[in-house]
Amino acid sequence: MEGLKEYLTRQDFVSSSEVRWCPGCGDYAVLNSVQNVLPQLGLPKEKFVFVSGIGCSSRFPYYLDTYGFHSIHGRAPTIATGVKVANPELSVWVVTGDGDGLSIGGNHLVHALRRNLDMNIILLNNRIYGLTKGQYSPTSRKGQITKTSPYGVLEEPLDPLRIALASEATFVGRAVDTDPKHITEVLVAGAEHKGTAFVEILQSCVIFNKNAWTEVSDRSCREDRLLYLEQGKPLIFGEKRNKGIILKGTKPVVVTIGEQGIKKKDLVVHDRHREDPVYAAMLTKMDYPDYPLPVGIFHAMEKPVYEVELVKQIKEVTALKGRRNLQGLLRGSEYWTVSNKGKTIKRSTGISSLANDESKVMDERIHALLKSTDPLTASLKNTIGKIFYDYDYKRSKMLSPRDSIASAIALFKAAKIECILVGDAKRLYGILSERDIIQNVVLTSVDRDRMPISSIMRPVYEIMDESNSIGDVINILSISGHRHVPIRLKDGGFGLVTIRQILRFIHDTVEQVEKKESEDK
Amino acid sequence: MAAARKKETFWSEPISKVDLQRPAVVPSGTSIIDAVKEMKYNQIGCVLVVGADQKIIGLLSNGDLMHEYVGSTLPGDTPVDTIMTENPFTATPALTVQEALEIFHSNPFRHMPILNGEAIEGILSIRGLMVFISEHLPLEVMNLPPDSSLIATHAAGE
Ligand SMILES: Cc1ncc(C[n+]2csc(CCOP(=O)(O)OP(=O)(O)O)c2C)c(N)n1
Ligand code: SF4
Ligand SMILES: [Mg+2]
Numbered sequence: 001m002e003g004l005k006e007y008l009t010r011q012d013f014v015s016s017s018e019v020r021w022c023p024g025c026g027d028y029a030v031l032n033s034v035q036n037v038l039p040q041l042g043l044p045k046e047k048f049v050f051v052s053g054i055g056c057s058s059r060f061p062y063y064l065d066t067y068g069f070h071s072i073h074g075r076a077p078t079i080a081t082g083v084k085v086a087n088p089e090l091s092v093w094v095v096t097g098d099g100d101g102l103s104i105g106g107n108h109l110v111h112a113l114r115r116n117l118d119m120n121i122i123l124l125n126n127r128i129y130g131l132t133k134g135q136y137s138p139t140s141r142k143g144q145i146t147k148t149s150p151y152g153v154l155e156e157p158l159d160p161l162r163i164a165l166a167s168e169a170t171f172v173g174r175a176v177d178t179d180p181k182h183i184t185e186v187l188v189a190g191a192e193h194k195g196t197a198f199v200e201i202l203q204s205c206v207i208f209n210k211n212a213w214t215e216v217s218d219r220s221c222r223e224d225r226l227l228y229l230e231q232g233k234p235l236i237f238g239e240k241r242n243k244g245i246i247l248k249g250t251k252p253v254v255v256t257i258g259e260q261g262i263k264k265k266d267l268v269v270h271d272r273h274r275e276d277p278v279y280a281a282m283l284t285k286m287d288y289p290d291y292p293l294p295v296g297i298f299h300a301m302e303k304p305v306y307e308v309e310l311v312k313q314i315k316e317v318t319a320l321k322g323r324r325n326l327q328g329l330l331r332g333s334e335y336w337t338v339s340n341k342g343k344t345i346k347r348s349t350g351i352s353s354l355a356n357d358e359s360k361v362m363d364e365r366i367h368a369l370l371k372s373t374d375p376l377t378a379s380l381k382n383t384i385g386k387i388f389y390d391y392d393y394k395r396s397k398m399l400s401p402r403d404s405i406a407s408a409i410a411l412f413k414a415a416k417i418e419c420i421l422v423g424d425a426k427r428l429y430g431i432l433s434e435r436d437i438i439q440n441v442v443l444t445s446v447d448r449d450r451m452p453i454s455s456i457m458r459p460v461y462e463i464m465d466e467s468n469s470i471g472d473v474i475n476i477l478s479i480s481g482h483r484h485v486p487i488r489l490k491d492g493g494f495g496l497v498t499i500r501q502i503l504r505f506i507h508d509t510v511e512q513v514e515k516k517e518s519e520d521k
Numbered sequence: 522m523a524a525a526r527k528k529e530t531f532w533s534e535p536i537s538k539v540d541l542q543r544p545a546v547v548p549s550g551t552s553i554i555d556a557v558k559e560m561k562y563n564q565i566g567c568v569l570v571v572g573a574d575q576k577i578i579g580l581l582s583n584g585d586l587m588h589e590y591v592g593s594t595l596p597g598d599t600p601v602d603t604i605m606t607e608n609p610f611t612a613t614p615a616l617t618v619q620e621a622l623e624i625f626h627s628n629p630f631r632h633m634p635i636l637n638g639e640a641i642e643g644i645l646s647i648r649g650l651m652v653f654i655s656e657h658l659p660l661e662v663m664n665l666p667p668d669s670s671l672i673a674t675h676a677a678g679e
Contacts, residue, residue: 380661434583471661472669507626
């Protein structure tokens with residue numbers, strides 16, 4: 001292997017395909033860097049595979065003399081996953097764009113990252129759909145004018161690095177297309193990382209989004225506007241290397257060394273191996289012009305690698321159960337027969353004879369739950385009618401919405417009730433509680449003899465049926481915040497069930513249970 | 522036994538575990554009108570009346586107001602002391618759920634001040650008590666479908 005390192009050169013990875021990117025496109029610089037990286041990795045050529053989706057950036061595999069797959073829009077991480085699992089010896093690279101990787105393929109990217117196969121993902125971020133001639137992408141800036149946002153993008157852009165961190169990526173880096181030497185460094189580190197290495201490269205699309213990055217990546221001002229992250233070194237930047245970052249609480253603050261007593265040792269020291277992602281996330285939040293834009297390796301952690309774990313698992317299970325036969329599984333005795341135009345569905349005997357028939361077990365569990373023998377919970381399955389008739393139902397009173405407030409007051413006093421139904425035998429219009437009367441009559445000077453109840457009643461939140469369970473009614477009372485709920489009676493008309501009645505019922509049930517228990521003893 | 526299991530879970534829990542309401546409090550001598558405003562502001566159905574030493578001397582409920590004030594000839598600036606319930610029923614946070622149920626069962630009031638020594642911890646209401654009980658009955662109360670007769674009898678997925 002050592003010998004190969006010297007043997008392969010950049011030239012070995014240059015394909016004979018004509019490169020079809022626009023002149024000046026940032027993709028060229030990235031291609032050159034990748035062709036520079038590959039010979040350094042000490043692998044024979046046939047071990048490299050480049051998988052891409054759709055986009056200008058996704059044309060990448062054509063221009064490398066390696067195996068490659070210019071695949072389906074957004075699905076490069078998925079196909080690469082299959083390639084790596086089937087042949088873990090390969091060095092697998094995904095090349096994607098901001099549209100390919102974060103629009104149509106956002107979901108695939110997230111899951112590839114959390115799976116952590118030992119592969120590399122390069123996302124070329126030009127903040128635009130280049131191939132389709134300039135529509136806005138998920139990383140386009142707010143206000144950006146594009147073909148599909150003629151008056152400015154309204155959406156908040158995604159930050160690819162924060163997506164990667166949130167997806168538990170084990171290696172997260174960023175580089176700019178104007179600094180190929182730095183791209184090479186980051187990509188080599190990523191390739192050497194065991195696990196998925198995600199690298200965003202800020203890339204200019206000279207045709208459709210020319211100035212996406214110029215203010216930070218331009219050679220003339222780069223030193224002042226980019227912060228190169230170096231492991232174990234303080235966060236320093238600036239042409240004179242005299243600016244740095246300190247932390248005030250969790251907030252990064254830009255300082256000048258030598259001013260206000262700031263020394264180099266006060267600066268934050270970069271550590272990409274921190275286990276918690278908070279520091280790395282803080283770095284991703286730093287952006288020009290408030291801060292220098294950080295580039296380099298934000299986060300790098302060793303975690304179990306998917307294909308290694310998978311191979312191990314297959315070995316262990318095979319040792320235990322022997323090799324299984326896929327055809328046997330497909331043509332086995334477990335199947336369903338659908339007949340009578342889909343009306344009847346039958347299990348094969350193979351399924352129902354299974355010892356651990358899962359759905360049967362689940363059904364049994366559910367039946368046990370529903371058939372609770374606990375007397376209190378069983379009692380809650382009684383209909384609410386039981387409470388209504390057993391506990392003071394004669395106290396449910398109703399008035400017409402046209403009756404005066406004074407007549408309601410008289411009824412409250414005479415019947416000693418907390419609440420009155422407002423309606424007639426057919427319809428319920430509202431509900432009037434003691435509180436409604438107090439707050440309206442005491443705090444305002446309504447003419448109680450002339451004003452109708454309808455002016456102060458409250459709308460009905462919910463009408464329940466006599467056949468609803470007690471549990472249902474408790475549920476509604478808990479959610480609604482009310483102390484009473486009207487019920488529609490079987491013989492017509494309406495009644496009222498109150499929290500007090502329910503508590504009485506629970507009280508009596510418990511009393512009976514206890515009595516029975518002490519008798520049993 | 523099943524019932525014994527339920528008892529263990531919440532029956533003998535102290536009332537301090539129930540969400541108590543923040544009390545509305547007025548000093549003795551406050552006018553009835555101001556006491557009602559205080560109840561409305563605190564969105565609670567009663568107000569505690571305290572003496573100069575901050576000890577509870579009475580409780581004014583919507584029921585008191587309905588039966589003693591509304592329709593009476595008393596002016597709105599009458600002191601609450603005239604119509605409040607004197608020396609109301611109180612309890613300590615150690616009261617159990619079962620005991621609380623017993624108290625509300627045999628008394629007409631809906632609110633009970635909970636006192637820790639002299640300090641007012643909060644107000645236990647019949648609603649608070651019911652919600653507490655229902656939270657311990659997820660299958661029968663909390664996690665029902667909108668129409669409970671439609672509760673599934675088979676495991677999902679088939
Ligand atoms: C299923 C499908 N939907 C939409 C398209 C159209 N399409 C082609 S490339 C692309 C976006 C590419 O954007 P990006 O990944 O940023 O690549 P760039 O060209 O900017 O490098 C879209 C939407 C397609 N080819 N296939
Ligand atoms: S359209 Fe933009 S991204 Fe595509 S090749 Fe041209 S410059 Fe590059
Ligand atoms: Mg793009």
